[in-house]
Amino acid sequence: MKTRYLFPHRYKLFGWIIFGLGMVLGVILSLNEFEYPNWSANVFPLIGEKEGFFAQNKSRTWSENNIADEIASLMIIVGGILVAFCKLKDEDEYSATIRTESLIWATYVNYIVLILSIIIVYDMPFFHVLIYNMFTILLFFILRFHYMIFKTKKMIHYEE
Amino acid sequence: MKNNLKVERAIKNITQAQLAELIGVSRQTINAMELNKYVPSTVLALKISNIFEKRVNDIFFLDPDD
Numbered sequence: 001m002k003t004r005y006l007f008p009h010r011y012k013l014f015g016w017i018i019f020g021l022g023m024v025l026g027v028i029l030s031l032n033e034f035e036y037p038n039w040s041a042n043v044f045p046l047i048g049e050k051e052g053f054f055a056q057n058k059s060r061t062w063s064e065n066n067i068a069d070e071i072a073s074l075m076i077i078v079g080g081i082l083v084a085f086c087k088l089k090d091e092d093e094y095s096a097t098i099r100t101e102s103l104i105w106a107t108y109v110n111y112i113v114l115i116l117s118i119i120i121v122y123d124m125p126f127f128h129v130l131i132y133n134m135f136t137i138l139l140f141f142i143l144r145f146h147y148m149i150f151k152t153k154k155m156i157h158y159e160e
Numbered sequence: 161m162k163n164n165l166k167v168e169r170a171i172k173n174i175t176q177a178q179l180a181e182l183i184g185v186s187r188q189t190i191n192a193m194e195l196n197k198y199v200p201s202t203v204l205a206l207k208i209s210n211i212f213e214k215r216v217n218d219i220f221f222l223d224p225d226d
Contacts, residue, residue, distance in 0.1 A: 088186075090185075092186050093189070094186065149188075152188040155195070156176075
């Protein structure tokens, strides 16, 4: 079946590895208030509090930053995209339908959680909600899609 | 929409897996169609009609709900 916007199946395992490592790093970071591990590196902020376009110090200069959270975010997003949007080994029009429905489901759940958080979570905890919300739409989609595919595979055994 | 895929399969004596292979879909897709959980695309319906050498209307039927 011709599919649009999907990656070849062979990248899926690679996606799982990147996604898994990113999640582990992310969890370690959030348990340590984003201070540990501390991988200090020079970055070039275009936009920041101390440097960058909207800062008082308009000079474009390198500054030091713990890049562990940046690495974790990028790994979760890139890995998550690959896991979510690599073709299945037997991708066909039925799995494409499940994929679309799972994406709609994940979008609803993601924003329902966000709406509830907007109403009941305030201050720093809300900032944390925003951090997790960057990844939850991918996470909800991956869980829902793979659960639905698993269910259709299980359905076959009842039919034997 | 309903269908008599299961009956047609029995007449031709092929399994879900064989039919799936013939029309290039997964076995889950055939299973979901037989359980009326999935309505196939026109392309897939035409492929199935080719395999069973019957008209699409003789394999797939509208349901009162459609």
